Amino acid sequence: MSRDRAELGLPWTHVDDHYLDGRWTPSTGEARTPVVDPATEEAWGSVPDATPEDVEVAMAAADRAFRSGPWPRLSAAERADHLRRVADELEKRAEELALTISRENGTPLSESRGAAGNAAGIFRWFAGIAGHLDADDVRPFPAMAGSESVVRRDPVGVCVLIAPWNFPINLVAIKLAPALLAGCTVVVKPASPTPLSIRFVVEAVEAAGVPAGVVNLLTGSGAVGDALVRHPLTAKVAFTGSTPVGRKIAAACGELLRPVTLELGGKSSAVVLPDADLDAMSDVLIRSSMRNTGQTCYISTRILAPTERYDEVVDMVTRTISAGRQGDPLDDDTVFGPVATKAQYDSVLDHLESARQEGARATTGGRARDGNGYFVEPTVLADVTPDMRVAREEIFGPVITVLRYDGIDEAVALANDTGFGLGGLVFSSDPRAAQQVAERMDTGSVGINFFASNHSAPFGGRHDSGLGVEYGLEGLAAYVTYKSIHRRTPNEEYR
Incomplete structure (x- = not known):
């Protein structure tokens, strides 16, 4: 190091x-x-x-x-x-x-x-x-x-x-x-x-x-x-x-x-509406979806993208995550560090293996990094379907999944199709449309175009x-x- x-x-x-x-x-x-x-x-x-x-x-x-x-x-x-x-x-x-x-x-x-x-x-x-x-x-x-x-x-x-x-x-x-x-x-x-x-x-x-x-x-x-x-x-x-x-x-x-x-725990979703500004989304993506090397309870690790913009969303998420430097957590320019424990490292790798077996596609990362330390490469998984294990279980590591949806009703249904209910995001250029989707999400907190904890507002799941x-x-x-x-x-x- x-x-x-x-x-x-x-x-x-x-x-x-x-x-x-x-x-x-x-x-x-x-x-x-x-x-x-x-x-x-x-x-x-x-x-x-x-x-x-x-x-x-x-x-x-x-x-x-x-x-x-x-x-x-x-x-x-x-x-x-x-x-x-x-x-x-x-x-x-x-x-x-x-x-x-x-x-x-x-x-x-x-x-x-x-x-x-x-x-x-x-x-x-x-x-x-x-x-x-x-x-x-x-x-x-x-x-x-x-x-x-x-x-x-x-x-x-x-x-x-x-x-x-x-x-x-x-x-x-x-x-x-x-x-x-x-x-x-x-x-x-x-x-x-x-x-x-x-x-x-x-x-x-x-x-x-x-x-x-x-x-x-x-x-x-x-x-x-x-x-x-x-x-x-x-x-x-x-x-x-x-x-x-x-x-x-x-x-x-x-x-x-x-x-x-x-x-x-959580398994939160970011609903990307068809009019979302993907450049603006990229600016907040790591903090909102892979903060602390994905070891954050509320982050939206399930990206729900409309079919008509699915490839565009996958490309943006892949570019953003792959641009973040992984390395020594004591270096000032490190974005992604290791997974915190050996047990969690093994769990993340097990989830990635299940994703491969079930047909998901890693567009970046997808494996352990060579050398010492509990490093798993920051990973984006495309072609993920709602029944896959990585789409349903909290991974608590540097893994984002991207799922597709057709229509707002399906997006909301997918976001709510989980046993958890902690965080969530809506990305849209239309504040009213985003608010309407946020109101329908069955979760304790929802961010519109960003997510952060407010000391004065209740946070819970x-x-x-x-x-x-x-x-x-x-x-x-x-x-x-x-x-x-x-x-x-x-x-x-x-x-």
């Missing part, structure tokens, strides 16, 4: 501790999880695998901080001040954070360098809506004259936040920021392949003066996450990851009558893509529990 990794000087490599009750605390066990650079296959770091004793310490600390600590008893405005300081501290750590992410999961630096700023923006946005929690909410009592109800939004309690490996910071921030603003305490469990970058967030929380026990960090395998989900002190769970794991978490939370937010939403006032609502106090219309003593 072109960059000397030995000279990076990253502060976190082989570590022995978890963050418990305001201190970096050695694990009580000896089992460890390696951290592997997917661009070199080198095990460059490691973390402890939390023991049941570690889990108990973390949960007890979070529960104690919630029951008797100052955090839930601060005003939301005071907690918001802490969130702003967390944002400032994160930005101070931006470069080391980016390098750590890229070594953990192969995200190109061109992407990972935005992680600190994006996470800081999430913390600042939630800080800006603190007044929603502090404002008096007094409602009339229509059925009883001379009475009213006071609605309180109380923090739900100890929250378990389980993050994925593809965006290991931002997909914690969209859980952590609203949980903290609401007054909750948390235990964070990062994905096994990406356990080091989250330590920069914990550092920022500590530097911002958040009290001990409010934020705790445990690393380890999926068994650690399962123990946290089922722990008797857990009041709420938020998980981002695969649909099969999400189903297991949902089952456990249903059994325990425990609220849960699940942001799961339908069907196999999850339960509940993140971002926006709706995302904050996931971390509060409501209490209605009914009373006679008060005199000043109530005020």
Whole structure:
């Protein structure tokens, strides 16, 4: 690889501790999880695998901080001040954070360098809506004259936040920021392949003066996450990851009558209307359909093209993807890096083999790249039909499929012919026509000629893509529990 990794000087490599009750605390066990650079296959770091004793310490600390600590008893405005300081501290750590992410999961630096700023923006946005929690909410009592109800939004309690490996910071921030603003305490469990970058967030929380026990960090395998989900002190769970794991978490939370937010997989479609500007589409294609080497939940990896422009669309998508440089994620000009893990690498190659067997045609890429690292060539598959495996399953790698349709009704039907419902796109030069198609798509979010997450708007999936939403006032609502106090219309003593 072109960059000397030995000279990076990253502060976190082989570590022995978890963050418990305001201190970096050695694990009580000896089992460890390696951290592997997917661009070199080198095990460059490691973390402890939390023991049941570690889990108990973390949960007890979070529960104690919630029951008797100052955090839930601060005003939301005071907690918001802490969130702003967390944002400032994160930005101070931006470069080391980016390098750590890229070594953990192969995200190109061109992407990972935005992680600190994006996470800081999430913390600042939630800080800006603190007044929603502090404002008096007094409602009339229509059925009883001379009475009213006071609605309180109380923090739900100890929250378990389980993050994925593809965006290991931002997909914690969209859980952590609203949980903290609401007054909750948390235990964070990062994905096994990406356990080091989250330590920069914990550092920022500590530097911002958040009290001990409010934020705790445990690393380890999926068994650690399962123990946290089922722990008797857990009041709420938020998980981002695969649909099969999400189903297991949902089952456990249903059994325990425990609220849960699940942001799961996707198989989103980009509907190209006959009047679409393909040059404009090319400008946003990689971010919209192959962001982070295709390892993004909401991207539209199914391109639905009208028959009369099918070849033209295939040519444009092929040119755009083949022009993106694949290489060392630590190089500034790299567009596509490796697949994040060996297991995911094998899965992507298995999907490509199924595509060949079922008659799809690779117009670029289509195989593993020679040499070290989990590199799969960025691939565009043409002549894909709706029944093919690559058209139905989430691949989560650098693969785009192009399907043809005849007529808008068929395009919408194809877009909705999936068990998922997370993202989607409509490309058109006619805003009204695009809006009409977007309204018919059965999915949690749709972009018209671009796609991006808006901190102020809810983001979540339908069907196999999850339960509940993140971002926006709706995302904050996931971390509060409501209490209605009914009373006679008060005199000043109530005020």
